[in-house]
Amino acid sequence: MPAGDADVFVELWAEAKTYFLARVFPRYGSPAWCALHPDDPRRLAAVLHAAEMWRKYGDEDNLLAWFRDASRARPPLAEGRSRAELDAAAKPKPPHQLQATPGWPPIRIPGGHGRYLTHTEGRAAA
Incomplete structure (x- = not known):
């Protein structure tokens, strides 16, 4: 089975199993999850959901840090360059020989x- 097909199969299985066990469940490791009875199917649904998120996205803290970095404001490209430098950079270059x-x-x-x-x-x- 090609790797892409295996990923799709695993994702579909985990999603189906999670929703078979419980449609609504607390976040894995949360106080609400810890308060559930050990045999409560919502515990396993939360674990499967967390495992699938880890398989797809890795560490949640690293993912959130990546999102924060990707969405932070960047300084303009022209910042710190004089008008003469920008004009020189905009001049056409001679054709390549x-x-x-x-x-x-x-x-x-x-x-x-x-x-x-x-x-x-x-x-x-x-």
Whole structure:
């Protein structure tokens, strides 16, 4: 069974088993969960749900830290750069000069109407 199929199978099984045991259950490890009778099916449903969340997302604290970091405000890209630096960065750059290299196939010249740049010993020929 391919890995992707196994993940889907595990997810569907855990979800079905969780909802078979209980539709509503307290969070695993919470005071409400601890207060449940050991044989209460909601205890197992909460454990299955927590295990599935761990399998899919890893440590909840690390996940929440990632969300906080991903959603924090970032400084503007231009912050700390002078107007002259920004103007210099915005200027068009000269076009790249194509150069044929030994051992590589010929390079088609853009706008060259089917011409190719090929490497010959000692010089590049168009």
